[in-house]
Amino acid sequence: xxxxxxxxxxxxYGETLALDRLDLSVERGEVYGYLGPNGAGKTTTIRLLLGLxxxxxxxxxxxxxxxxxDPVSAHRRVAYVAGEPFLWPxxxxxxxxxxxxxxxxxxxxxxxDLLVRRFELDTRKxxxxxxxxxxxxxxxxxxxxxxxxxxxxxxxxxxxxPLMEVAFRECAGEAKQRGQTIFLSSHILSEVEALCDRVxxxxxxxxxxxxxxxxxxHLGAQHVDVTFEGRAPELGPLPxxxxxxxxxxxxxxxVSGGIGPxxxxxxEHPVAxxxxxxxxxxxxxxxxxxxxxxxxxxxx
Amino acid sequence: MSSGRADAPAPSATGPASxxxxxxxxxxxxALALARRAFLDARVRTIAFAYVFAAYSYIQPVGYRxxxxxxxxRAAFARAFxxxxxxxxxxxxxxxxxxxxxxxxxxxxxVLAIAAALFGLLAAVRASRAEEDAGRMELxxxxxxxxxxxxxSALAAIAAxxxxxxxAELAGxxxxxxxxxxxxxxxxxxASVAAVCVGVGALASQLAPSRRVALGIGGASIAALFLARxxxxxxxxxxxxxxxxxxxxxxxxxxxxxxxxxxxxLPLAATAALLAAAARIAAGRDVGTGVLPARDSAxxxxxxxxxxxxxxxxxxxxxxxxxxxGVAAFAYILGTVSKSISxxxxxxxxxxxxxxxxTGSITTxxxxxAFLFIFLILAVSLFVCTQVGAARAQEAxxxxxxxxxxxxxxxxxLAGALVLAIGAAAxxxxxxxxFTWAGxxxxxxxxxxxxxxxxxxxxxxxxTLFLGIAALAYAVAPRAGAPIAYGLVSVSFLWQLxxxxxxxxxxxxxxxxxxHIGLVPEQPFRAAAAAVMIAIGAAAALAALAAxxxxxxLGA
Numbered sequence: 001x002x003x004x005x006x007x008x009x010x011x012x013y014g015e016t017l018a019l020d021r022l023d024l025s026v027e028r029g030e031v032y033g034y035l036g037p038n039g040a041g042k043t044t045t046i047r048l049l050l051g052l053x054x055x056x057x058x059x060x061x062x063x064x065x066x067x068x069x070d071p072v073s074a075h076r077r078v079a080y081v082a083g084e085p086f087l088w089p090x091x092x093x094x095x096x097x098x099x100x101x102x103x104x105x106x107x108x109x110x111x112x113d114l115l116v117r118r119f120e121l122d123t124r125k126x127x128x129x130x131x132x133x134x135x136x137x138x139x140x141x142x143x144x145x146x147x148x149x150x151x152x153x154x155x156x157x158x159x160x161x162p163l164m165e166v167a168f169r170e171c172a173g174e175a176k177q178r179g180q181t182i183f184l185s186s187h188i189l190s191e192v193e194a195l196c197d198r199v200x201x202x203x204x205x206x207x208x209x210x211x212x213x214x215x216x217x218h219l220g221a222q223h224v225d226v227t228f229e230g231r232a233p234e235l236g237p238l239p240x241x242x243x244x245x246x247x248x249x250x251x252x253x254x255v256s257g258g259i260g261p262x263x264x265x266x267x268e269h270p271v272a273x274x275x276x277x278x279x280x281x282x283x284x285x286x287x288x289x290x291x292x293x294x295x296x297x298x299x300x
Numbered sequence: 301m302s303s304g305r306a307d308a309p310a311p312s313a314t315g316p317a318s319x320x321x322x323x324x325x326x327x328x329x330x331a332l333a334l335a336r337r338a339f340l341d342a343r344v345r346t347i348a349f350a351y352v353f354a355a356y357s358y359i360q361p362v363g364y365r366x367x368x369x370x371x372x373x374r375a376a377f378a379r380a381f382x383x384x385x386x387x388x389x390x391x392x393x394x395x396x397x398x399x400x401x402x403x404x405x406x407x408x409x410x411v412l413a414i415a416a417a418l419f420g421l422l423a424a425v426r427a428s429r430a431e432e433d434a435g436r437m438e439l440x441x442x443x444x445x446x447x448x449x450x451x452x453s454a455l456a457a458i459a460a461x462x463x464x465x466x467x468a469e470l471a472g473x474x475x476x477x478x479x480x481x482x483x484x485x486x487x488x489x490x491a492s493v494a495a496v497c498v499g500v501g502a503l504a505s506q507l508a509p510s511r512r513v514a515l516g517i518g519g520a521s522i523a524a525l526f527l528a529r530x531x532x533x534x535x536x537x538x539x540x541x542x543x544x545x546x547x548x549x550x551x552x553x554x555x556x557x558x559x560x561x562x563x564x565x566l567p568l569a570a571t572a573a574l575l576a577a578a579a580r581i582a583a584g585r586d587v588g589t590g591v592l593p594a595r596d597s598a599x600x601x602x603x604x605x606x607x608x609x610x611x612x613x614x615x616x617x618x619x620x621x622x623x624x625x626g627v628a629a630f631a632y633i634l635g636t637v638s639k640s641i642s643x644x645x646x647x648x649x650x651x652x653x654x655x656x657x658x659t660g661s662i663t664t665x666x667x668x669x670a671f672l673f674i675f676l677i678l679a680v681s682l683f684v685c686t687q688v689g690a691a692r693a694q695e696a697x698x699x700x701x702x703x704x705x706x707x708x709x710x711x712x713x714l715a716g717a718l719v720l721a722i723g724a725a726a727x728x729x730x731x732x733x734x735f736t737w738a739g740x741x742x743x744x745x746x747x748x749x750x751x752x753x754x755x756x757x758x759x760x761x762x763x764t765l766f767l768g769i770a771a772l773a774y775a776v777a778p779r780a781g782a783p784i785a786y787g788l789v790s791v792s793f794l795w796q797l798x799x800x801x802x803x804x805x806x807x808x809x810x811x812x813x814x815x816h817i818g819l820v821p822e823q824p825f826r827a828a829a830a831a832v833m834i835a836i837g838a839a840a841a842l843a844a845l846a847a848x849x850x851x852x853x854l855g856a
Contacts, residue, residue: 047701047852047853050705051704051705052701052704052705052852053852053853054850054851054852071704071707072707073705073707074707075707075708076707078705080705082421082698082701082702082705084698086616086697086698086699086701086702087702088611088699091617092597092600094599094600095600095601095602098600099605099611100702100706102605102606102607103607103608103703103706103707103708104706104707105707123596124598124599124600125596125597126595126598128510128596129594129596129597149448149687160673186714202369225720232346245744254599
């Protein structure tokens with residue numbers, strides 16, 4: 001049984017198609033990164049998964065339970081952190097944590113107190129007096145303290161300072177160790193790169209790519225920098241390789257597909273140094289985003 | 301409503317190199333844009349008030365002319381009512397009720413002055429403190445526009461709103477056939493109260509650290525000003541107090557009954573002084589703070605956090621206590637004066653005319669209380685609509701999303717809100733019954749506690765009906781739900797009043813639930829009608845739960 005399963009999940013708001021036939025499967029114990037620019041449909045997906053909005057078509061299941069049909073059974077085993085912390089201004093942090101714990105029904109109080117210390121939250125302060133980052137901490141602590149089987153996190157670190165981002169990564173790592181499933185919607189690529197087993201890239205309501213980081217990297221171009229002893233030679237055209245001059249003695253290659261032909265061609269020349277670097281998630285992301293931008297511009 | 305929509309100041313005004321003229325005109329443009337935004341943000345409230353102003357200033361003179369056509373009728377009316385303390389408490393001191401315009405000046409002027417005071421307070425707090433609470437003020441001030449200009453824009457928008465109310469009141473009087481000059485002057489007297497209370501609201505906004513506290517300070521001030529007028533109008537030796545309150549000044553302007561326009565200098569001076577004081581404080585403090593310190597830290601208090609409904613009660617505790625306290629105070633006062641009308645004061649023909657309003661005899665304490673309890677029924681019906689509005693506010697502010705991401709059933713949340721509403725309504729209604737009884741007995745009028753409790757409980761079938769309808773409107777059309785409900789309650793109430801006065805056919809009047817209420821304690825409780833209302837209300841509430849279960853949550 002998957003932790004999250006979406007089949008042809010579609011949501012339309014009036015004229016706008018917010019989510020277009022999303023097929024998604026997240027296994028238990030997995031950390032899944034859900035990437036996309038603003039307005040791509042990340043929050044819509046989470047609202048559908050939580051049964052807050054009703055799918056126009058298709059269906060979603062959380063832990064084997066239908067998200068729209070029986071949200072309450074699902075929510076007992078799920079904790080959620082919203083991108084925007086919507087809490088009650090007149091309650092203090094401590095009161096909010098108690099209230100949310102009573103609503104959820106399964107909170108580890110000892111762990112919660114530990115989290116409060118780790119995130120350095122002043123729980124005596126009223127929510128209305130807290131900055132956005134501090135309100136975000138309240139939500140995160142409440143969610144993590146439930147030790148729910150599935151954590152749905154919608155841009156959980158927005159507004160957090162770098163130190164607290166580190167604290168969040170540690171906590172998320174521990175949750176993963178314990179076997180909790182994490183669905184992490186984000187556009188902070190380093191965070192996703194550090195935490196996630198698998199990544200999906202969403203654009204304009206469609207899942208344009210999905211896989212482990214390793215798999216995604218094979219799709220992206222590999223960068224090879226070569227410095228020669230003496231002047232860089234002229235290499236003939238090679239399949240799947242784009243050449244750039246990077247100095248009098250150096251060339252930079254962007255290799256998509258196999259690296260064999262390049263190695264063969266280089267073997268005939270005196271190579272001083274060769275470094276190769278896999279594409280970063282950012283490059284994969286920008287690659288998808290640029291492609292689609294070109295799609296849009298292309299005349300019909 | 302608006303989340304910082306982009307009518308913000310033009311960025312071109314920021315360039316230090318731009319010539320002075322261009323910068324100045326850009327600033328004026330920005331100020332105009334701000335004023336327009338502020339006016340549009342308040343449009344629903346402005347239109348609602350304008351509607352009430354126009355309707356009330358039309359209905360009252362027409363109704364009076366119809367019910368008391370002859371001078372002798374009016375003289376009898378004057379003997380019976382104009383000297384009645386309870387009535388003076390509401391409407392102020394009458395100067396001449398023998399003419400329709402004199403009656404309008406007393407009755408319409410008195411009531412609309414109170415409405416205008418509330419309008420001024422709400423508008424001022426909305427424009428300054430609420431903007432700061434929401435953080436929009438910082439955004440605006442970060443542009444090339446100073447505090448003074450922001451202040452002026454906000455006041456311009458409010459002034460436009462007040463002009464609109466003035467026109468609405470004037471239009472009502474003119475349609476009722478009152479002369480132009482006097483009507484314009486009477487409407488001006490009403491508007492002067494709004495202006496002073498804008499000053500009160502502006503100053504309260506500077507003192508308070510939050511919108512809620514600003515409304516509290518402003519509301520308490522207006523209550524004090526009202527109390528001063530009430531004392532002046534009901535206690536002979538305290539007549540001088542009339543000069544201490546804008547509500548009294550509006551009376552002293554004496555529209556239609558020997559106008560004293562020089563009195564206008566008083567509200568003018570008071571408004572200017574209050575606004576100047578507010579501007580002075582505003583110029584010297586940090587944006588987002590108030591003169592009074594905000595209490596931002598507290599030890600945890602864990603009561604009323606066990607469920608979403610308990611927490612909703614916790615959030616509203618202050619408001620509920622204020623409503624119930626207000627109801628208790630008014631009920632007690634009304635009880636004490638219930639004995640002051642004697643049958644000798646009211647001629648038979650007048651009594652018959654009042655009976656047209658559906659009240660029965662109002663010359664006995666129980667008849668009089670039955671008449672006044674119609675207004676309790678109205679108030680409780682409006683109150684349950686505010687509760688549905690509060691539920692909607694939780695959805696609009698995103699807190700409902702936080703709640704429903706927890707293992708909490710939607711139906712359960714909405715049902716909890718409805719139960720809370722009816723519970724609070726019952727508390728208020730029964731409080732009214734008990735305190736009226738206490739007041740009446742203090743004054744030596746003998747009404748039984750049981751009957752007065754029954755009179756209070758009599759408000760609940762109607763409240764249940766409107767609560768169910770309001771919930772259904774909210775479930776189906778979240779943004780329009782509460783306004784639709786307010787509109788329905790107001791129209792149903794006026795329907796009965798206007799229909800009775802104009803002698804509309806019975807079946808037409810019977811459309812409104814207010815026509816089916818037994819006027820307890822004068823008449824017996826009408827169980828059948830009550831059962832029908834409760835059944836319809838409950839059915840609507842069930843439909844609301846089903847509809848709410850099926851829709852998307854909708855943000856602001």
